[in-house]
Amino acid sequence: MFAELTLFLEEFIITYGLYGIFLGSILEEIIAPIPSTAVIMGSSFFIMGNSHFSFQAFERLFFSIALPAASGVTIGSLFIYGVVYQLGKPFVDRWGKYLGLSWKEIEKTEEKYLENNLMDLSIFTARALPIVPSVVISAFCGFVKYDIKRYISVTFFGTLVRAFVLGFLAWQFGSLYWQIESKIAISEEIVITGLLIAVTVFIIYKKNKK
Numbered sequence: 001m002f003a004e005l006t007l008f009l010e011e012f013i014i015t016y017g018l019y020g021i022f023l024g025s026i027l028e029e030i031i032a033p034i035p036s037t038a039v040i041m042g043s044s045f046f047i048m049g050n051s052h053f054s055f056q057a058f059e060r061l062f063f064s065i066a067l068p069a070a071s072g073v074t075i076g077s078l079f080i081y082g083v084v085y086q087l088g089k090p091f092v093d094r095w096g097k098y099l100g101l102s103w104k105e106i107e108k109t110e111e112k113y114l115e116n117n118l119m120d121l122s123i124f125t126a127r128a129l130p131i132v133p134s135v136v137i138s139a140f141c142g143f144v145k146y147d148i149k150r151y152i153s154v155t156f157f158g159t160l161v162r163a164f165v166l167g168f169l170a171w172q173f174g175s176l177y178w179q180i181e182s183k184i185a186i187s188e189e190i191v192i193t194g195l196l197i198a199v200t201v202f203i204i205y206k207k208n209k210k
Contacts, residue, residue: 013043018068025072029134030079037130040069040163044170051171065167070160077138077155084142119146120154127158130166134159 013020024039044065051057123141126132141151 013039014046017047018064021065022068022072025069026076029073029076029138037166039072040065040166041170043069044167048167048171057171061167061171062164066160066163069163069167070156073134073159073163074152074156077134078152080135080138081142081148081151084139085145088143088145120150123151123154124158127155128161128165130162 013024016023021039021043024043028039044061047064048057048061051060123137123146126137127134137155140146141155
C-alpha cells in the first residue's frame with residue numbers, strides 16, 4: 001500500500017506538474033503513511049531530469065518544485081496544527097496532573113522562548129532539516145498555541161529551504177533518490193522514537209520531582 005501510494009503521487013505529479021506538487025504536498029501533510037520526502041524528491045527527479053547546472057535550472061527548481069511544495073506543506077500542516085490547537089489545552093487540563101504537567105508551565109516556557117526569538121529560530125531550523133518529521137512540528141506548534149501568523153511564515157520559509165535542498169539532491173542523484181528518500185524516512189522514524197522517549201523521561205522526571 002505504501003509503495004502504491006507513493007507511485008500514485010508521482011504519477012499525479014507527472015500529469016499535473018506544479019499543481020500536482022502543490023496538491024500532493026497538502027495530502028502529504030494530512031495522510032500519515034505518505035513519506036514527507038516523496039512528493040518533493042519524486043517531482044524533482046521527473047521534472048529536472050538531466051538538466052545541467054545553469055541559472056534557468058535553479059530557477060525551475062525553485063519556482064516549479066520548491067515554491068509549490070512549500071505552499072502545499074504550509075496549508076496542509078494547518079490541519080494538524082488546528083486539531084492539536086483545539087485539543088491541546090483541554091488535554092493538559094484534564095490529564096496534566098497525571099503527567100506532571102500544567103498549562104501555566106507550558107505558557108511560561110513558550111513566553112521565555114518567544115522573548116529571545118528562540119521559538120521562531122527552532123521551528124525554522126526544524127522545518128528546514130529533512131530528518132525532522134513535519135507532523136511533529138505542526139503538532140507541537142498547535143499544542144503550545146504558537147501564534148498562527150508566525151507559524152505560517154516560519155513554516156513556509158523553513159519548508160522552502162527544505163524543499164529546495166531535497167529537490168536539489170533528487171536532481172543531482174537521479175534514480176538514486178529512492179535510496180536517499182528511504183534513508184530520510186528511517187531517520188524521521190528514529191527522531192520520532194527519540195522524541196517519544198524524551199517526553200516519557202521528562203514526564204517521569206516531573207512526577208518524581210513532585
